[in-house]
Amino acid sequence: MPFVSIIIVNWNAKNYLKGCIDSLLSQSFTDQEIILVDNASSDDSVDFVKKNYPQVKIIQNTENVGFAEGNNIGIKNSSGKIVALFNPDAVAEKDWLHILVNVVQDKPNIAAVTGKMYYLGDKYGKDAVFCTWSKIDHLSANPTNFHDDEPVSKVDYLSGAAMLVRRDVLDKIGLMDKDYFLYFEETDLCARMIRAGYDLMYIPSAIVWHAVSPLSNSENKVYYMERSRIRFALKNFDSLYAISFLFIFLGETFFIIFRDIKNRNFSRTKTRLRAIMWNLSNFKNTLRARRKHLSILAKNGTVQSYNKNLPLRSVKTK
Structure with a gap:
C-alpha cells in the first residue's frame, strides 16, 4: 500500500x-x-x-x-x-x-x-x-x-x-x-x-x-467566486468556449445591473465590477498561466479539449 x-x-x-x-x-x-x-x-x-x-x-x-x-x-x-x-x-x-x-x-x-x-x-x-x-x-x-x-x-x-x-x-x-x-x-x-x-x-x-465556511452567503464569497470563475474560464476553457463564456458573463452582468437599478441597491453590481476589474488588471498574468500550464501538459503528453471532455457535460442539473 x-x-x-x-x-x-x-x-x-x-x-x-x-x-x-x-x-x-x-x-x-x-x-x-x-x-x-x-x-x-x-x-x-x-x-x-x-x-x-x-x-x-x-x-x-x-x-x-x-x-x-x-x-x-x-x-x-x-x-x-x-x-x-x-x-x-x-x-x-x-x-x-x-x-x-x-x-x-x-x-x-x-x-x-x-x-x-x-x-x-x-x-x-x-x-x-x-x-x-x-x-x-x-x-x-x-x-x-x-x-x-x-x-x-x-x-x-x-x-x-x-x-x-x-x-x-x-x-x-x-x-x-x-x-x-x-x-x-x-x-x-x-x-x-x-x-x-x-x-x-x-x-x-x-x-x-x-462544516460550512464562515464566508458562506457573504459578499466576500460572492466576490471571490466571481473573480475566480472568470479567471478559471479564461485560463482553462477551449478558445471558442472562452469567447462564449464572455458573452454569457456579459449578459449576466447587464441583468444584475438592471435588477439593481430597479431595486435601488447596487451592492451586487459593485461586487461583480470588483471581480471584473481584478481580472482586467491581471489579464496578462492569466494568459501567461494558461500558456505555462498548457505547455507543461504538452511536454508530458497529449492535450485534449477540456469543454468537450467534461464527464458530466450532458447531465442536467435541477
Missing part, C-alpha cells in the same frame, strides 16, 4: 482541529503523515496542535498565502506517493482513506478521487448532504454540486475539502495555481487532469463531514 501525505491548510480553525485530526489519526489506513500548513493564524491553532498532536508536522507561514499556495507548500514538504488535501473543518469516517486509496492506487487512468460529503452538524437537517457529484457548466463555468444518492462516477472536479491525488500526476500537470487565492483552485487543478486525459472519480462509500 502506498504512503499517504495528508495536507491540512489552516487559518484560524482551532475550534475544528481536534475533530479533524482525531478522525485522521483514527483511520483504518495508518501508513500516513499529517502536515498542518498554518496561514498565520491568530487563534493559537499552532500551539494547540504542538501540545496535543506532536506527531503532526507543522509548517508556519508568516502571512495568509491562501488555500492553493498553502497546499503547494505542504505538497512540496511531503513524501507520500498519494497526497490527500483535507480541510481543517472536516471529519472523516474511519475507512475514508482506505476506500479511496484502494480506488486510486495502481490505476494509471485515475488521477484523483473523492467521496460523499455531508454537512457537519444539524444546521441543514440531520445527515444533510453537502456534495456528491461536482459539475462544471461547459459554457458558463458555473459549478454545481449534486446532493442525492448519485453512484460511483467520473466527475468534472473534486472538492478540495477532502480529495486524494496521485503525486506522479502532480509531477506531470503542476501544482495548484496560487493566484486564485480562494475558490476554483481545485477545479483548475482538475481541469488540467482532464486535459491530460485522466479520470476523476466519485466514490460514495468514502464519507466525510464538512
Whole structure:
C-alpha cells in the first residue's frame, strides 16, 4: 500500500482541529503523515496542535498565502506517493482513506478521487448532504454540486475539502495555481487532469463531514467566486468556449445591473465590477498561466479539449 501525505491548510480553525485530526489519526489506513500548513493564524491553532498532536508536522507561514499556495507548500514538504488535501473543518469516517486509496492506487487512468460529503452538524437537517457529484457548466463555468444518492462516477472536479491525488500526476500537470487565492483552485487543478486525459472519480462509500465556511452567503464569497470563475474560464476553457463564456458573463452582468437599478441597491453590481476589474488588471498574468500550464501538459503528453471532455457535460442539473 502506498504512503499517504495528508495536507491540512489552516487559518484560524482551532475550534475544528481536534475533530479533524482525531478522525485522521483514527483511520483504518495508518501508513500516513499529517502536515498542518498554518496561514498565520491568530487563534493559537499552532500551539494547540504542538501540545496535543506532536506527531503532526507543522509548517508556519508568516502571512495568509491562501488555500492553493498553502497546499503547494505542504505538497512540496511531503513524501507520500498519494497526497490527500483535507480541510481543517472536516471529519472523516474511519475507512475514508482506505476506500479511496484502494480506488486510486495502481490505476494509471485515475488521477484523483473523492467521496460523499455531508454537512457537519444539524444546521441543514440531520445527515444533510453537502456534495456528491461536482459539475462544471461547459459554457458558463458555473459549478454545481449534486446532493442525492448519485453512484460511483467520473466527475468534472473534486472538492478540495477532502480529495486524494496521485503525486506522479502532480509531477506531470503542476501544482495548484496560487493566484486564485480562494475558490476554483481545485477545479483548475482538475481541469488540467482532464486535459491530460485522466479520470476523476466519485466514490460514495468514502464519507466525510464538512462544516460550512464562515464566508458562506457573504459578499466576500460572492466576490471571490466571481473573480475566480472568470479567471478559471479564461485560463482553462477551449478558445471558442472562452469567447462564449464572455458573452454569457456579459449578459449576466447587464441583468444584475438592471435588477439593481430597479431595486435601488447596487451592492451586487459593485461586487461583480470588483471581480471584473481584478481580472482586467491581471489579464496578462492569466494568459501567461494558461500558456505555462498548457505547455507543461504538452511536454508530458497529449492535450485534449477540456469543454468537450467534461464527464458530466450532458447531465442536467435541477
